[in-house]
Amino acid sequence: MNQLWLIPFLPLAGFLLNGLVALVASSARAENESGADHPGAPLPYAQRLFHGIVGVGSVGLAAVLSFAALVPYALGSMRAPEGLAPIVQTVYTWMAAGDYTVDVAFRLDALSALMLSFVTFVGTLIHVYSVGYMQKEEGYGRYFSYLNLFMFAMLTLVLADSLPLLFVGWEGVGLCSYLLIGYYYDKDFCAAAGKKAFIANRVGDFGMVLGIFGVFALFGTADFSFVELAKRQVLAGNAPLGVYAVCLLLFLGACGKSAQVPLHVWLPDAMAGPTPVSALIHAATMVTAGVYLVARCSALFVLSPDALTLVAWIGAGTAIFAATIGLAQNDIKKVLAYSTVSQLGYMFLACGVGAFSAGMFHVFTHAFFKACLFLGSGSVIMSMHHEQDMRKMGGLAGRIPQTFRTMLVATLAIAGVFPLAGFFSKDMILGSAAASGHWALYAVGLFTAGLTAFYMFRLVSMTFFGKARGHGHGHGEHAHESPPTMTVPLWILAAFSVVAGLLGVPVALGGSDRIGRFLEASVAHPEIHEMSHGLEIGLMLLSVGVAVTGLAWAWRWYGKAAGPAEAVSPEAQAFHERTGALGRLVANKWNVDEGIEALVLSPFRKIGTFLWRGFDALFIDGIANASAFLVELLGDLLRFFTTGHVRNYALAFTLGFAALVAYVWMS
C-alpha cells in the first residue's frame, strides 16, 4: 500500500502512453491526409476518450494512492504528541561517490503530505476540467501527455528526500511549464512567453544549484537529514557567512520558481498557455515550489536572521508591487497572474517572519481558491469565444451563473472574508508578522490585503455585473455555460475555498491551529511570540474591515455604476486621470520589463555583439585567416618546385639520399 514511488510514476506512465499514442496517431493521420485536408481538425472521439481516460486516470489513481498514504500518516501524526517520524523509502542508489550516496528516495512527512494532498487533488480536478476545456483544441494528446509529465515532475519534487532529487523535479516542472506555455507554438507570443519563463527560471536555478552545493559543503550531505543537522547546528566551516550565502542562493532559486521581484516577469507572460495550465502550474502547484523549498530548508534559514529579513522584505515588496499592477490590468488572466505573484509574496513574507507553517497554510488554501478563479476565468473566456479583455465583458452573471457563483466564492475567499479559507491563512500570516514585532511588514501586508480585495472584486464586477459590452450584438449575449466536466471541478474547488481554512482555525477563535501543530515536526518555528487574544481578534477585525472596504470600493467604481458602454464608472476614470504619470506607470507594470531590458538584456546584448564582432569575428577568425594566408603564401612559393620534369625529381631524390648517407656517415 505504502509504495510512495508509485505516486509520481503513475503519471509518468500516463505521459508515456498518451505521448506514444498521440505521436503514432498523428503520424498516421498525416499519411492519410497527405497535407491536403485541414490539419486542425479535432481528433476522433475514440482517441480523445483514450487520452482523457489515461490522463485523468493516471493522475486520479496517483491521488487515491497519495491519500491512502497521507491520511493515515496525518491522523497518526495528529494523535502522537511529537508527530510521526517521516516515512522514507529508497528506490535505488542514483549516485555513489566513495561512502557518500545520493539515493532516489521518497519521503512522506508533514510538509510533503500537505503538498501532496492539494497537488494531487487539485491536479486531478484540473485534469477533469481540461477534458472539457480542451476538447476542441488541436494536440489534445500532446496536451494530456505534457500535463501528466508535469504531475510526475511535481510529485517527484514534493516527495523527494534529497535536494538533488528535488532538483530533478524542479527542472522537470520548469520544462513542462515551458512546453505548456508554448502549447500554441505557432503563435509567436506564446513561444516567446515559454522562452521567457525558461530563461528567467535559469537565473533562479543557477542559485539553486549553487545552494545545493553549499548545503553539501556545510553539512556533508544533500539529503534532508541535513535539516536535523541544521536544527542541532552541526555545521562545517565558516558557519554564519556560509549559512547566509547558502540561504540567499536557495532563495534565489525560490524567487525564480515562485516569481518574486525582480524575477516575476515570466509569470504574467506565462498566461499565454491554456487556462487549465495557468491554474495548475502557474497558480496552484509549481509556483509554490519556492515556498516549499524555503519551508523545507527552514531549519537552515532560521540560523541566518539576515537571510530571513531579506526573504520577508522581498516577499512583502512583491506582494504590494504585484497587487498595484493587478489594479490596472484589463486582461482577466493577467489580473489573476499578478494576484498569484502577490499571494506568493505573502507566503514568503510569512516565511521571512519565521511563520513557515503559516506560509505553507497559505500555499494550501491559495491552491484551492486560485485554481477555482483560474478555472472560472477559463470558463468565462470559453463562453466569450476566447475574449480575455474584461472591458468587453460585463453582464455575464445571468448567462453563466455557475461560473459566476463559484468565482464569487473564490473571490471572497482570496479577499480574506470571514470565515472563508483565505481569511484564516492570510490572517495567520498577518498575525505572525505582528506577533514577531514586524509591524512595518504587517502594515504592508494589510494594505496589500485591501488591494487584493479591490482588484479581485473589480475583476468580478467588470466580468459579471453591469451590461454586456461586446461589439455590436456582443459576445456576452451569446455566452453559454460550460459543460459539467468544467463546472463540477469549479464547484468542488469553490467548496474547498470555503472549508479549507478550517484546518487552521486559530486558538483565539476557539480553534486549535491544527495545521500549525501538524507542520511543527517538519518546519522550524524559531521563536513563538504570544499575543493577547484580544489584540489578535482586533487585528482580525481590522483585516476583515480592510478587505470589505476594498470589495465595496471596487463595487462602487466598477460594479454598480458601470454603464453599457464603459467598463468603469466616471469616478474611476477621473481617479485614473488624476494619478497621471504614476497611474500610467502602474498600468504599464512599473516598466519592469523595460528596466530589465535596459539594465540587463541590453548590456548583455552589447557584450554579446562585442564578443561576436570584436572578439570572434576579428580576433579568433583573424588568427585562423592569417595562418591560412601564410600557408597559402608558402604554398605559392613552393609550388614552383613542381616542374613536371621527372629528371629534376630524380636528381633531387639522389642528392637528398646522398645527403642522408653523408649525415649518417658523419655522425
Added chain:
Amino acid sequence: MTGVLPGVAPMAVPPGAFLVVATLLFAIGLAGALLKRNALSIFLSIELMMNAVNLLFLTYARMRGDLAGQMIVFFVIAVAAAEAAVGLAIFVALFRAHRTVDVDKIALLKW
C-alpha cells in the same frame, strides 16, 4: 677464407672485385637515369642499377655465408620482371598519346 659454404669450391676471384664491379654498374646506371632523356633508356639504366644491387647481395651472401642475400635476389628479379611489364606498358601508352617518349617533353604535371 672464412664462411665458405660446405661443398662449394673456394672463390678464385677475390670478393672485392665483385664489389668494385657492382659499384661501377650502379654509378653507370645512376648517371644514365639522371642524364638520359629517352624514357626507355632511363628505364634500362634503372634495370642496370637494380642488377648492380643484386650483384652486391650475392657477393655479400657469399662472403657472409648467409643464404638470405641470395633469396632476396630472387624476389628482386621477380619484382623487376613485373615492373618491366608495367613500365613498358606505360611507355607504349605514352607513345600512343604523345608520339614521343622524351621525358622532357612530357612535363604536364607542374604548377
